Amino acid sequence: MSRSKQAHTxxxxxxxxxxxxxxxxxxxxxxxxxxxxxPLTFLALAFFFPLSKIFALTLLPSxxxxxxxxxxxxVVFFTFYQASLSTFLTLLLGLPSxxxxxxxxxxxxxxxxxxxxxxxxxxxxxxxxxxxxxxGARGLLSTFHSFLFPLSSDIHSSTFTLHxxxxxxxxxxxxxxxxxxxxxxxxxxxxxxxxEQTARSLGADPFRVWLNVTLPLLRPSILAASLLVFxxxxxxxxxxxxxxxxxxxxxxxxxxxxxxxxxxxxxxxxLSIIQLFCTxxxxxxxxxxxxxxxxxxxxxxxxxxxxxxxxxxxxxxxLVILLSSxxxxxxxSLPFRxxxxxxxxxxxxxxxxxxxxxxxxxxxxVNRRNSVFYVPPFQAILNSIAYASATVVLSLLLGFxxxxxxxxxxxxxxxxxxxxxxxxxxxxxxxxxxxIITYGKWLASxxxxxxxxxxxxxxxxxxxxxxxxxxxxQRLRQAASSLGAPPLSVWKNIDFPILRRATLAAxxxxxxxxxxxxxxxxxxxxxxxxxxxxxxxRFLSQPGGLNYGQAMAMATILMALAISGILLAEKFRLxxxxxx
Amino acid sequence: MLEVRSLYKTYEGKPLLTGISFTVAQxxxxxxxxxxxxxxxxxxxMIAGLESPDSGFISFNGLDLAAIPPHLRxxxxxxxxxxxxxxxxxxxxxxFGLKMRRMDQSKIAERVAGMLELVNLKxxxxxxxxxxxxxxxxxxxxxxxxxxxxxxxxxxxxxxALDRTLREGLLDELRSILRKTQVPAIYVTHDQExxxxxxxxxxxxxxxxxxxxxxxxGVWANPQAVYVAEFxxxxxVLEGKVRGKKKDxxxxxxxEFGNFIVRCSHKHSKGExxxxxxxxxxxxxxxxxxxxxxxxxxxxxxxxKVTLDNGLYLYVKDAPKVGRKISVRVKIECLG
Numbered sequence: 001m002s003r004s005k006q007a008h009t010x011x012x013x014x015x016x017x018x019x020x021x022x023x024x025x026x027x028x029x030x031x032x033x034x035x036x037x038x039p040l041t042f043l044a045l046a047f048f049f050p051l052s053k054i055f056a057l058t059l060l061p062s063x064x065x066x067x068x069x070x071x072x073x074x075v076v077f078f079t080f081y082q083a084s085l086s087t088f089l090t091l092l093l094g095l096p097s098x099x100x101x102x103x104x105x106x107x108x109x110x111x112x113x114x115x116x117x118x119x120x121x122x123x124x125x126x127x128x129x130x131x132x133x134x135x136g137a138r139g140l141l142s143t144f145h146s147f148l149f150p151l152s153s154d155i156h157s158s159t160f161t162l163h164x165x166x167x168x169x170x171x172x173x174x175x176x177x178x179x180x181x182x183x184x185x186x187x188x189x190x191x192x193x194x195x196e197q198t199a200r201s202l203g204a205d206p207f208r209v210w211l212n213v214t215l216p217l218l219r220p221s222i223l224a225a226s227l228l229v230f231x232x233x234x235x236x237x238x239x240x241x242x243x244x245x246x247x248x249x250x251x252x253x254x255x256x257x258x259x260x261x262x263x264x265x266x267x268x269x270x271l272s273i274i275q276l277f278c279t280x281x282x283x284x285x286x287x288x289x290x291x292x293x294x295x296x297x298x299x300x301x302x303x304x305x306x307x308x309x310x311x312x313x314x315x316x317x318x319l320v321i322l323l324s325s326x327x328x329x330x331x332x333s334l335p336f337r338x339x340x341x342x343x344x345x346x347x348x349x350x351x352x353x354x355x356x357x358x359x360x361x362x363x364x365x366v367n368r369r370n371s372v373f374y375v376p377p378f379q380a381i382l383n384s385i386a387y388a389s390a391t392v393v394l395s396l397l398l399g400f401x402x403x404x405x406x407x408x409x410x411x412x413x414x415x416x417x418x419x420x421x422x423x424x425x426x427x428x429x430x431x432x433x434x435x436i437i438t439y440g441k442w443l444a445s446x447x448x449x450x451x452x453x454x455x456x457x458x459x460x461x462x463x464x465x466x467x468x469x470x471x472x473x474q475r476l477r478q479a480a481s482s483l484g485a486p487p488l489s490v491w492k493n494i495d496f497p498i499l500r501r502a503t504l505a506a507x508x509x510x511x512x513x514x515x516x517x518x519x520x521x522x523x524x525x526x527x528x529x530x531x532x533x534x535x536x537x538r539f540l541s542q543p544g545g546l547n548y549g550q551a552m553a554m555a556t557i558l559m560a561l562a563i564s565g566i567l568l569a570e571k572f573r574l575x576x577x578x579x580x
Numbered sequence: 581m582l583e584v585r586s587l588y589k590t591y592e593g594k595p596l597l598t599g600i601s602f603t604v605a606q607x608x609x610x611x612x613x614x615x616x617x618x619x620x621x622x623x624x625x626m627i628a629g630l631e632s633p634d635s636g637f638i639s640f641n642g643l644d645l646a647a648i649p650p651h652l653r654x655x656x657x658x659x660x661x662x663x664x665x666x667x668x669x670x671x672x673x674x675x676f677g678l679k680m681r682r683m684d685q686s687k688i689a690e691r692v693a694g695m696l697e698l699v700n701l702k703x704x705x706x707x708x709x710x711x712x713x714x715x716x717x718x719x720x721x722x723x724x725x726x727x728x729x730x731x732x733x734x735x736x737x738x739x740x741a742l743d744r745t746l747r748e749g750l751l752d753e754l755r756s757i758l759r760k761t762q763v764p765a766i767y768v769t770h771d772q773e774x775x776x777x778x779x780x781x782x783x784x785x786x787x788x789x790x791x792x793x794x795x796x797x798g799v800w801a802n803p804q805a806v807y808v809a810e811f812x813x814x815x816x817v818l819e820g821k822v823r824g825k826k827k828d829x830x831x832x833x834x835x836e837f838g839n840f841i842v843r844c845s846h847k848h849s850k851g852e853x854x855x856x857x858x859x860x861x862x863x864x865x866x867x868x869x870x871x872x873x874x875x876x877x878x879x880x881x882x883x884x885k886v887t888l889d890n891g892l893y894l895y896v897k898d899a900p901k902v903g904r905k906i907s908v909r910v911k912i913e914c915l916g
Contacts, residue, residue, distance in 0.1 A: 194663035197630050200650040201657040202677035202728060212676070216667045 032410055035401040039420065039458075042398050046455045047423050050434025054269045057437060063266035072254075072271055079250040082165075082240075083233040086172035090229050091222070093173055093326075094180025100319050101181055102189040104312070105304040112320065115327045117178045121566050122559065123516025124238025125533040129555035130330035131171050131243055132540065133337040135162035138548045140333050140340075167243040172236060174330065176229040183228070187221035189304075220289065227286045235279060235427045237519045238533070242540060251275040252519070255429045260523060265437060272430040283425050334559060338552035360549035377550060380535035381557060383446075384515055387531060390450035391514035392507045395461045398454065399506060403465035424459040431455055432523030446529045449521060453514040460513060461506040468502030505572035512565030515558065532558045581605050582627070582732055582764065587636030589622060596622060598788035600636070604732065607762040609755075611779030613772060615811065618785045620768040624734050627766065629653050640731060651680070656725030656763075660737040662717040664709040670720050671696070671705040677728035695723040698757060715746045722754070726761065733758070733765040739774060751777050772812050776800070784808055806915050809857045816858040816870075816892050817915065822848045831914070837890065840868045844914035855915040860894045866909040874900050 057063060101113055119127055133139050141162075162170070191214070199209045215222075237252040249257060251271050259268040307316045341357040364377045402420060406413050423431065435448055442448060472495055480490045518533040525534050532554055539551035587600040596619040604610045612620045625631040627638055629650035638645045645653060664673050671692050678688045696702055699719040704712075709720060718738060725733060738754075739747040755778050758765055769775050775782055776796040784792040784799070784807075792799055792808045803809040809817055820835040831848055833840050833856060842856060858870060872888030877899050884899045886906070894908050 192661070192663060194659045194661060195665060197625070197628070197650075198657055198659065198663040198724075199665075199676065199680075200630060201628050201653070201655055202724065203651045203654070203680035204676075205649070205651050208680060212680075213665060217665075 029410065032405050032408075032412055035405040036412070036416065037401075039398045039402040040416075042454070042458075043420060043423075046451055047426075047431070047434070050431070050438040051426075053437045054272055054430070054434055057266050057269040058273045060266060063270050068267055068270060071267070072274060075249055075251055075254045075271065076274060078248065079234060079252075082168065082172075082248070082250060083230050083236075086169055086176075086233040086236075087226050087230045089169055090173045090176045090180060090233075091226060093323075094177045094225070094229075095184060095222070096315075096319055097177060097181050097323060098185040098188055100316060100323075101304075102185040103304055104316050105306050106316055106320065108320075112324055113181070116181060116323060118331065118563075118566075119174050119327065120176070120178045122562055123533060124236075124518050125242065125516070125536045126334070126555050126559045126562060127171055127175060127330075128239050128242035129536055129540070129551060130334040130559075131167055131174070131239075133552055133555075134330050134333040135167050135170075138545065140337055164243055164245045164247055168240055168248065171239045171243055172233050174327070175236075175239070176232055179229050179232075180222075180225045183225040184218060184221050187218050191217060224286065224289045227282060227289065231279060231282045231286065234282065235275070237427070237429055242537060251278075252427055252429050255427075255433055256519075256523060259433050259436060265433075268433055269437065272427070272433055275427055275430060279425055279427065331559075334552060335556045338549065338556040341549075360546070360553040363546060363550055364553060377535055377539075377554065380530045380532050380554070383529050384531040384533075387446075387450050387453060388511045388514035391453040391457055392510045394450055394454040395457045395510040396503065396507060399458055399461035399465055402458075403462050403469055406462065406466045407469035420462060421459050423455050428456060428517065428519030429523060432520035435520070435524050443524060444526065446526060448524050449529070449531070450514070452520040452524060453517050454510075456517055456520065457510040457513040460509045464506040464509060465499075465502050468498055472498050501572045505569050508565050508569040508572065512562055512569070515561055515565070581641060582766075583637075583639045584623075584627065585637040585639075587623070587626065587638070588634045589619070589626065589631075590634055591619075591622065595788055597633075600785075600788075600790060602783055602790060602793065604764045604766060606764055608780045609758055609765045609767060609778055611775040611782045612766060612768045612785055613775045613782055613811075614770060614785030616770055619788060620770075620785055621736050623785075624657075624736050624766065624768055627732075628655050628657055628734060654728060654731045656728060656730035656733045658718070658721050658725050658733070658735045658738045660740040662721040662741075664712075664717055664720055664724075666710055668709065669705070670701070670707045670709055670712070673709055673720055674724045674727050676724060681728070691727055692723075695727045698726065698760075699723045700753070714742050715750055718742065718750060722757070726757070726763070730763060733763045735765065735767045735769075737769055738767075740769070740771075747774070754778065784811065786811070802913075803857065803915065806855050809915055814857060815860045815910075818856045818858055818912075820854050820856050822850055822852045822854055824850050833914075837870060837892065838868075840912045842868075842912055842914045846914060846916055857913050857915050858892070859911045859913075861910065862894070862896060862908050863911050864909060866911055868910055868912045869907050870894065870910050871905070871907040873905050874902050877902060 097116070101109065135141055195213055195217070196209050199213045200206075204212060234250075235252060236250070237256070240248055240250050241253050241256065244253070251274060255268045255271045255275070258264045258271065307313045338360055339356050339358065341355050341359065364381075366376060406417060409417070431452055435452055436443065439448060476494050477490055480494055481487070485493065515531075516533060517531075518537075521531050521534055522537065525531060530538065536551050536554045536558070539547045539554065582604040584603070585601050587597055588595070589597040600623060602610065612623065614620050622631060626633050629645065629648065632646075640653075665676065668676065671689075674692045674695050675688050678691060683691075692705070693702075696704060699722055701716065701719050701723065704716070704720070709717065712720065718741075721738075739750055742750065751774060758778075767775070767778055779796055782792075782794065782796055782799050783790045786807050791805050792803065794802075799808065800812070800814070803812065803814055806817055809815065818835050818837060820833040820840070823832040823834050823839070825831055825848075826841065829843075831842050831844050833842050833854060835856065837858075840856065848854065858868075870888075870892055872890045872892055874886055875889045876887040878885045878887075879899070880895075883895045883897060886894045886896055886900060888894070888906075894910070896908070900906055
């Protein structure tokens with residue numbers, strides 16, 4: 001073969017590889033269709049079919065009655081109201097915090113930033129239980145108050161409790177401030193400081209610089225962050241259910257109440273369709289906003305500086321104190337409360353025995369006759385772990401073929417990619433409702449739960465595996481085989497080490513998502529097979545200090561599991577993968 | 581008149597500026613020339629009030645500026661990257677300072693039109709600043725700084741991002757605008773040609789101090805310091821040893837390139853080490869001669885740069901052959 005001909009074939013081969021790696025549509029292949037078989041069947045059965053059932057139920061004339069529509073009105077209104085207010089308050093804390101993290105350097109900055117991110121990664125029940133442990137009627141503040149003023153009244157009618165609506169708002173701020181810090185902070189740190197300096201020299205005082213230069217330039221990022229926060233607040237379920245004392249109903253909680261407490265499935269279906277359309281519109285708005293940048297700014301990273309002037313020092317010090325106490329107190333008070341005896345024990349009237357105790361944990365292993373379960377509460381932990389393991393297996397089984405297909409996209413994948421991400425955008429309660437409506441007759445089986453969890457976890461699993469698979473350099477494989485490695489040993493030496501980390505990360509994701517999943521599980525879990533979050537909800541809704549203590553103990557266990565999950569996933573994460 | 585007196589500033593624990601003093605008179609353009617990292621931009625930011633000195637004193641027309649925040653100083657700033665507000669149009673950029681002064685809407689429009697005419701950007705009012713070329717962007721930045729009728733204009737490497745031909749054209753324009761408006765200006769750059777072209781007076785900043793100050797011609801003719809001669813690329817800097825004083829008051833200096841006779845106002849003693857500047861141009865009737873074998877010849881438009889095997893370089897009219905031995909009469913002066 002002549003040199004030129006050899007070079008020609010070489011470039012052709014490179015050309016094909018190029019088109020594969022850049023995702024230019026290549027012809028449809030049967031192998032891709034085979035890869036999609038399992039994941040698509042699952043999605044059709046677990047998501048699209050139930051969704052169509054919900055639609056069908058909603059569109060019945062008996063569902064679209066004037067009184068049904070009227071009864072949704074105040075729910076829709078309150079959902080928007082609480083989400084807007086929560087978003088506004090989150091911005092109020094988030095914007096100064098974004099300035100703090102992107103403009104200033106101070107001791108413990110990395111730690112504080114990590115602290116503000118923890119709530120976002122926690123299961124909702126843990127956040128709700130944490131707030132309850134601090135602000136609730138049996139929480140630390142309340143008991144501390146009655147400890148200081150023992151004569152004022154007894155614990156349960158103590159005045160020192162937070163209004164439920166305030167608790168909801170605080171929990172939402174607690175959850176989502178990190179979003180504002182990340183998105184707006186990133187925009188702030190790439191803002192050219194010379195723009196602000198020029199504005200100063202042109203006669204703008206600091207406030208007008210902020211108003212006329214900084215704020216307009218940050219507007220896209222602030223809008224994006226607000227929309228994302230709004231979306232999370234709009235679909236918030238666990239926080240509203242557990243902290244709202246059933247006084248407040250948003251679309252999410254109302255779907256649950258109608259479906260489970262009033263057995264009005266048509267109304268629940270109607271509510272969930274309204275919810276679906278709202279979240280769809282917000283998601284479209286958000287992705288529209290993210291892909292469009294109106295003012296191309298030359299990115300110039302500004303180095304954060306130590307606070308110089310007295311005003312800056314005051315700003316940094318007060319915000320650091322505020323943030324660290326706001327984020328640390330609830331997270332610390334939960335484990336503390338789970339070990340603290342702050343009220344009279346069973347059968348022990350009058351004198352309160354203050355002190356530390358492991359009672360609440362020990363009680364988890366006891367099957368009391370009049371307990372809220374038919375099994376020892378500890379069983380819930382075992383159930384959760386079993387469900388989580390099943391979810392890991394299922395989601396990896398379905399996620400791998402999909403991720404492989406998506407890593408080498410053809411025209412088919414262009415269509416399927418947004419499709420498999422759809423469950424991510426829909427609320428968990430709606431997924432649960434879909435299961436009830438479609439597979440109601442199998443509700444007695446504990447097997448529906450891992451399927452629902454897989455539905456929630458699958459997008460995360462695919463998004464973790466896909467970049468890892470795509471990152472395996474073809475050239476490395478070719479180099480290995482040209483050096484004489486047979487296919488099996490190529491896989492063993494090249495593919496496996498790269499995929500191992502990603503697989504472990506995906507498995508950890510699936511495991512922790514399943515452990516913390518609340519909305520869907522609450523709707524479909526059998527009473528005799530509770531999970532940890534469901535058990536916490538039941539304990540919290542029962543009277544008595546012991547039940548409360550057990551809720552705290554259970555939530556602490558879940559928190560510990562979630563934190564170890566986060567640390568594990570962080571360890572396996574590919575160094576260059578992004579978080580949002 | 582701007583007066584800067586014994587300014588000190590440390591940066592990350594290291595002294596950056598150590599005792600800077602100078603003045604800028606009405607209508608005068610002063611150029612701060614120095615290598616990158618010499619603290620020029622920091623000095624500018626301190627005059628603008630965006631940073632504060634560790635110690636020292638900055639005043640304008642006799643009034644101490646220490647307590648006056650940047651937005652009340654009326655000093656215009658022009659940066660290398662123009663720093664145009666990307667969310668505003670060209671005319672809104674120029675009008676920014678006027679709006680901050682709550683000027684009348686009609687007066688603003690009038691002033692903006694006048695400024696855009698001054699910088700040759702008539703008709704650009706509604707353009708997007710992100711669509712401008714580099715030269716146009718810098719003109720908008722200049723118009724914006726001039727619009728507030730500043731008491732002092734400050735330029736931080738304003739032409740650094742532009743290519744050579746554009747830079748020369750804009751430099752001429754800038755000089756005529758500064759002459760027309762009579763605004764005192766401080767011009768920071770590391771490019772000596774730019775500095776000599778625009779400055780009435782040049783200050784050379786090195787290791788936190790102003791080591792040479794004077795008119796461009798004065799600094800060129802008499803650098804006085806080794807660093808100045810090297811930084812400005814005035815010629816070959818040679819090491820020498822004083823051999824003795826001649827009858828006519830000149831000094832005899834010996835070096836590895838031969839013995840030279842140098843006119844010098846310094847007091848020297850025999851055997852003292854001195855540095856000499858050997859200008860690379862041929863000067864007839866000079867007593868001093870540089871010799872060497874040609875190792876490289878580079879064509880440079882109207883002359884040839886000749887490098888000799890002993891490391892010296894010269895500019896000559898006609899290209900000698902490589903390998904030839906040449907000797908050229910040059911002017912040699914003492915750098916102390």
